[in-house]
Amino acid sequence: xxxxxxxxxxxxxxxxxxxxxxxxxxxxxxxxxxxxxxxxxxxxxxxxxxxxxxxxxxxxxxxxxxxxxxxxxxxxxxxxxxxxxxxxxxxxxxxxxxxxxxxxxxxxxxxxxxxxxxxxxxxxxxxxxxxxxxxxxxxxxxxxxxxxxxxxxxxxxxxxxxxxxxxxxxxxxxxxxxxxxxxxxxxxxxxxxxxxxxxxxxxxxxxxxxxxxxxxxxxxxxxxxxxxxxxxxxxxxxxxxxxxxxxxxxxxxxxxxxxxxxxxxxxxxxxxxxxxxxxxxxxxxxxxxxxxxxxxxxxxxxxxxxxxxxxxxxxxxxxxxxxxxxxxxxxxxxxxxxxxxxxxxxxxxxxxxxxxxxxxxxxxxxxxxxxxxxxxxxxxxxxxxxxxxxxxxxxxxxxxxxxxxxxxxxxxxxxxxxxxxxxxxxxxxxxxxxxxxxxxxxxxxxxxxxxxxxxxxxxxxxxxxxxxxxxxxxxxxxxxxxxxxxx
Numbered sequence: 135x136x137x138x139x140x141x142x143x144x145x146x147x148x149x150x151x152x153x154x155x156x157x158x159x160x161x162x163x164x165x166x167x168x169x170x171x172x173x174x175x176x177x178x179x180x181x182x183x184x185x186x187x188x189x190x191x192x193x194x195x196x197x198x199x200x201x202x203x204x205x206x207x208x209x210x211x212x213x214x215x216x217x218x219x220x221x222x223x224x225x226x227x228x229x230x231x232x233x234x235x236x237x238x239x240x241x242x243x244x245x246x247x248x249x250x251x252x253x254x255x256x257x258x259x260x261x262x263x264x265x266x267x268x269x270x271x272x273x274x275x276x277x278x279x280x281x282x283x284x285x286x287x288x289x290x291x292x293x294x295x296x297x298x299x300x301x302x303x304x305x306x307x308x309x310x311x312x313x314x315x316x317x318x319x320x321x322x323x324x325x326x327x328x329x330x331x332x333x334x335x336x337x338x339x340x341x342x343x344x345x346x347x348x349x350x351x352x353x354x355x356x357x358x359x360x361x362x363x364x365x366x367x368x369x370x371x372x373x374x375x376x377x378x379x380x381x382x383x384x385x386x387x388x389x390x391x392x393x394x395x396x397x398x399x400x401x402x403x404x405x406x407x408x409x410x411x412x413x414x415x416x417x418x419x420x421x422x423x424x425x426x427x428x429x430x431x432x433x434x435x436x437x438x439x440x441x442x443x444x445x446x447x448x449x450x451x452x453x454x455x456x457x458x459x460x461x462x463x464x465x466x467x468x469x470x471x472x473x474x475x476x477x478x479x480x481x482x483x484x485x486x487x488x489x490x491x492x493x494x495x496x497x498x499x500x501x502x503x504x505x506x507x508x509x510x511x512x513x514x515x516x517x518x519x520x521x522x523x524x525x526x527x528x529x530x531x532x533x534x535x536x537x538x539x540x541x542x543x544x545x546x547x548x549x550x551x552x553x554x555x556x557x558x559x560x561x562x563x564x565x566x567x568x569x570x571x572x573x574x575x576x577x578x579x580x581x582x583x584x585x586x587x588x589x590x591x592x593x594x595x596x597x598x599x600x601x602x603x604x605x606x607x608x609x610x611x612x613x614x615x616x617x618x619x620x621x
Contacts, residue, residue, distance in 0.1 A: 247299050247307055254294040256485050260287055267298045273306045283331040286313050288530050291486040315404035339398040346391035366394055368453045369409040373423045373435045375449035378416050389415045393600050411597040424594040428586050438598050440582035440590055447493040447576050452558045454481035477568040478561035485526050485556040487547040491538045492520045500534055507551025510544055523559035524550050
């Protein structure tokens with residue numbers, strides 16, 4: 135028994151040493167783990183762990199956790215509960231909170247914008263266009279308060295298109311209005327609930343195209359049928375209007391050739407531009423014209439020698455499809471059904487077609503006058519006066535006493551007053567006498583000033599060469615067209 139006791143005692147000391155070493159290594163490892171996962175380090179906890187390790191190493195008697203010694207009476211011991219007992223807090227691994235952080239509140243999504251498209255129809259005002267978009271007059275007033283930046287909205291034309299931007303509760307957020315094929319007006323509402331407007335202009339490519347044709351029917355209709363635009367036909371009539379009477383002098387077999395601009399946007403044809411040069415052969419006589427802009431900014435059409443093709447007045451103050459009624463002192467009136475002199479010329483054109491001042495002068499009257507409806511009278515130098523009747527509306531910049539230039543837009547075609555359809559009634563007075571505007575003799579405009587002659591020849595020589603013989607690489611359109619017809 136003594137030997138067993140001694141042996142057992144030595145065994146216990148060896149076990150204490152091994153157990154202490156293992157415990158030291160284990161606790162050291164545990165400290166490394168704690169140090170690794172506890173960020174930042176808790177100094178108080180580190181001090182407690184170090185003290186526990188020191189106490190464990192210095193203790194002389196530490197029971198072996200894996201040994202279950204029998205009691206002195208050699209009876210089978212009860213299963214020790216040491217391993218199941220709760221451990222001292224000093225030896226417990228501190229818990230680590232892995233609870234995910236509270237998610238950030240989601241940002242509110244931008245409100246959806248509703249787009250609504252409205253087309254302008256005949257007789258529409260800005261208020262009626264806004265009403266069709268579900269907006270009120272307050273929105274119109276607020277928009278027009280922007281002043282000149284929204285000036286294009288004052289002159290709407292049938293076919294114009296608005297793209298409105300509305301909030302989900304149908305409040306106005308902005309709009310886009312097409313002014314020209316490459317130009318639009320954009321109105322936006324910012325985060326401070328303030329409106330602003332600016333123009334968006336896209337670059338266009340301009341190409342010169344040559345077209346020619348032989349006359350055998352109506353100039354206007356034949357040109358349209360063969361691909362030439364009404365704009366080009368009317369420019370041609372204006373250029374030679376004081377040399378050739380397109381109502382009387384044009385004959386079958388007459389020939390023309392023109393060089394004009396075509397405009398492209400992103401490679402697609404959008405419209406035609408200005409006639410840059412033209413040649414018209416009428417009854418064997420050749421007339422030529424080139425467009426020239428002088429250094430002082432004035433533009434006109436001239437013969438190759440510098441003589442002006444212009445006059446002090448436009449022959450046609452509106453782009454028209456036909457003459458619906460000519461100057462006639464013994465005409466049967468279509469509404470009153472009795473002989474009543476027609477002291478002007480009626481040019482049939484769609485409602486909204488721009489009307490231009492036939493010559494420079496001053497507005498003598500603007501307003502409503504009996505059968506003329508909405509009418510403007512312009513007084514010119516030299517005893518001339520022109521009258522424009524049945525307008526649908528006036529240029530808002532025009533008022534009594536306003537000075538206007540030749541070609542300036544003064545109003546738009548309509549059928550106000552005694553009219554059976556949309557047209558311009560145009561009168562021409564010379565010293566108070568009614569005169570046929572298509573037959574009146576007018577003075578020619580001045581030729582190219584001598585100081586600009588060198589510049590004129592330099593700018594126009596290539597056009598003269600091009601109109602004399604169309605370049606081989608320029609597409610030629612066969613256009614069979616003829617003089618304007620009247621009814």
